[in-house]
Amino acid sequence: MIQASGPPDRIAIVGAGIMGLFTAHHLARAGAGPITVVDRGWLSNGASGRNGGGVRQQWETRATVRLARESVETYRRFGREFGYNIWFRQGGYLFLAETETEQRHLAQVVSVVQSEGLDGRLVKPEEVPRYAPGLVTSGLLGGSYLRSDGTLYPFPALWALKEAIIQQGVDLRLGTDVTGVRVDAGRVTGLDTSAGVLPATIVVNAAGGWSRELSARAGLSVPNQATRHEILATEPVKPFLDPMVTRLRDGLYFSQTMRGEIVGGLSLAHPPGTQAGMLSSPAFLRAMARALVGILPSLRHLGVLRAWSGFYDDTPDGLPVIGEDPRLRGFVHANGFGGHGFMLAPAASRRVAQAVLQEKTDLDPGLFSVDRFLTPGTGRPVEGLQLG
Numbered sequence: 118m119i120q121a122s123g124p125p126d127r128i129a130i131v132g133a134g135i136m137g138l139f140t141a142h143h144l145a146r147a148g149a150g151p152i153t154v155v156d157r158g159w160l161s162n163g164a165s166g167r168n169g170g171g172v173r174q175q176w177e178t179r180a181t182v183r184l185a186r187e188s189v190e191t192y193r194r195f196g197r198e199f200g201y202n203i204w205f206r207q208g209g210y211l212f213l214a215e216t217e218t219e220q221r222h223l224a225q226v227v228s229v230v231q232s233e234g235l236d237g238r239l240v241k242p243e244e245v246p247r248y249a250p251g252l253v254t255s256g257l258l259g260g261s262y263l264r265s266d267g268t269l270y271p272f273p274a275l276w277a278l279k280e281a282i283i284q285q286g287v288d289l290r291l292g293t294d295v296t297g298v299r300v301d302a303g304r305v306t307g308l309d310t311s312a313g314v315l316p317a318t319i320v321v322n323a324a325g326g327w328s329r330e331l332s333a334r335a336g337l338s339v340p341n342q343a344t345r346h347e348i349l350a351t352e353p354v355k356p357f358l359d360p361m362v363t364r365l366r367d368g369l370y371f372s373q374t375m376r377g378e379i380v381g382g383l384s385l386a387h388p389p390g391t392q393a394g395m396l397s398s399p400a401f402l403r404a405m406a407r408a409l410v411g412i413l414p415s416l417r418h419l420g421v422l423r424a425w426s427g428f429y430d431d432t433p434d435g436l437p438v439i440g441e442d443p444r445l446r447g448f449v450h451a452n453g454f455g456g457h458g459f460m461l462a463p464a465a466s467r468r469v470a471q472a473v474l475q476e477k478t479d480l481d482p483g484l485f486s487v488d489r490f491l492t493p494g495t496g497r498p499v500e501g502l503q504l505g
């Protein structure tokens with residue numbers, strides 16, 4: 118896409134979440150540009166400022182394990198590279214299975230993870246309290262555990278990337294709504310924004326839960342679906358829990374922050390779309406309190422400090438959408454990350470930058486290109502280890 122001759126491409130990235138900021142960083146480092154990042158809100162307006170900070174490499178698709186493993190490496194050196202402590206703590210991820218089907222699922226995940234050279238393992242019910250003291254094990258058939266998974270604190274990652282891209286000469290425009298995508302003769306020519314027209318030969322759709330709306334503004338129909346997910350943080354207690362604990366049955370997940378708060382959520386059906394806004398519901402508070410106290414009765418006296426919500430950007434197969442849309446020259450997808458975009462962002466955004474630069478990537482287009490939804494086909498892989 119970057120022109121071999123003639124004026125350089127003008128790149129506009131919609132969304133200043135973790136995907137948009139990381140993509141801008143990779144592109145600026147490669148000397149591409151000029152680059153503008155536009156967001157209608159503030160830096161952590163979207164899911165990037167509302168997530169549980171979980172970073173795991175346990176997946177059932179090999180390609181996702183690889184993106185996650187590369188991202189873990191980036192997060193491990195993030196502090197040295199960007200000068201911000203993101204409190205990345207590799208306390209592991211512990212998945213819990215209560216049925217034979219769930220156990221088989223975890224066994225399959227562990228075999229993929231191990232074949233990728235990671236130290237994942239199956240866990241017996243009696244081993245669980247070693248990782249999560251006080252956890253009720255009745256009804257458990259087993260679990261899986263990977264020590265190098267972990268949690269981080271999302272905000273400093275966003276602050277660091279913001280500072281980095283500004284130093285790299287990227288034009289960051291917060292509080293600027295993108296209301297239209299300009300198209301001429303099958304290619305992108307710019308954006309209509311609340312602050313006027315922004316000329317662009319490349320538009321990166323990193324709009325998270327609003328990516329479907331942005332694609333529609335470019336005349337493109339995509340199957341992405343925003344779904345609201347709720348989450349809460351409790352009062353702090355003395356640190357006792359190392360891993361992120363996740364239960365397959367109901368998507369319950371929780372971890373303990375370094376300040377001692379328990380942060381987590383669980384699956385609760387909400388109508389799809391962004392119209393309902395990012396609110397919390399008493400139904401979630403009740404369901405989450407019941408689930409948490411049921412599995413860790415010692416938490417029963419804890420108060421909830423905060424509850425909030427944000428949007429997952431889901432795709433039908435649970436895999437993200439990365440790369441240029443074959444229907445519109447210059448329109449590049451960086452979306453569809455569901456409930457795991459923060460943990461995949463460092464590696465995924467590098468592939469988005471490669472797509473913009475028209476460099477070869479190691480990504481399987483059958484898995485990540487929007488093409489997979491445009492051409493009918495069967496038997497394609499699905500990433501089924503979704504939670505929250």
Ligand SMILES: Cc1cc2nc3c(=O)[nH]c(=O)nc-3n(C[C@H](O)[C@H](O)[C@H](O)COP(=O)(O)OP(=O)(O)OC[C@H]3O[C@@H](n4cnc5c(N)ncnc54)[C@H](O)[C@@H]3O)c2cc1C
Nearest residue numbers: 132134135136157163164165169171295325427458459460
């Ligand atoms: C409750 C919850 C828990 C989660 N837990 C985890 C977790 O533990 N680990 C993990 O890896 N992931 C988790 N996720 C998912 C993760 O947060 C997201 O996948 C990731 O942050 C997506 O980043 P993004 O940059 O693609 O989108 P976002 O961070 O949503 O950013 C998109 C941005 O685009 C802007 N935008 C949209 N439309 C327009 C427009 N028309 N004009 C201008 N700006 C626009 C928005 O304002 C927003 O700031 C969770 C998500 C939620 C909601």
